[in-house]
Amino acid sequence: MAYILLYVDDIILTASSDELHKSIITLLSSEFAMKDLGQLSYFLDIIVTHNAGGLFLSQKKYAMEIIDRAGMSSCKSSPTPVDTKPKLSATSSTPFEDPTLYRILARALQYLTFTRFDITYAVQQVCLFMHDPKDEHMQALKCILRYIQGTIDHGLHLYPSSISTLVSYIDADWVDVRVRDGLLLGIGYLLVII
Known part of the structure; x- marks a missing residue:
């Protein structure tokens, strides 16, 4: 499973395995100029806390x-x-x-x-x-x-899952979506859960 968030020219990626993560990075790098900034902790006013069970997103x-x-x-x-x-x-x-x-x-x-x-x-x-x-x-x-x-401390918990089907959520005025090598690529504002 992988979570990909694309916002203008910023990309957040997390995956259930290092192999999947590297595969997606390689595929995206072949299409876009990219720089890995390391483990995510803050993005667009969203604080990301890593814990043993997954991620907690808070605003x-x-x-x-x-x-x-x-x-x-x-x-x-x-x-x-x-x-x-x-x-x-x-x-x-x-x-x-x-x-x-x-x-x-x-x-x-x-x-x-x-x-x-x-x-x-x-x-x-x-x-x-x-x-x-x-x-x-x-x-x-x-x-x-x-x-x-x-409820100021409420947020979104992301946990490991056994879902094996593609589910996508899109909130955009405009999105260019392409499928390449079985992966969904997009330009715009797109949240994909694979």
């Missing part, structure tokens, strides 16, 4: 920066990222006084979902209203931030 520092940017560093935590009230509406409430701040925070939360799948739905809901945020939308966004405050 704790980035999450704290979002909370600070919102002026909520001393806020009380929330047990859930969403309010139990009915769904948000595009027409209710009054317009939020600083739509730029709303958009900045919503976009920052979108990136945080890379390691925080637990907030994905809530973040998607507040992002639906970035074009015309209302006060109630900002309250929903603040609920997410209060939840993050209480």
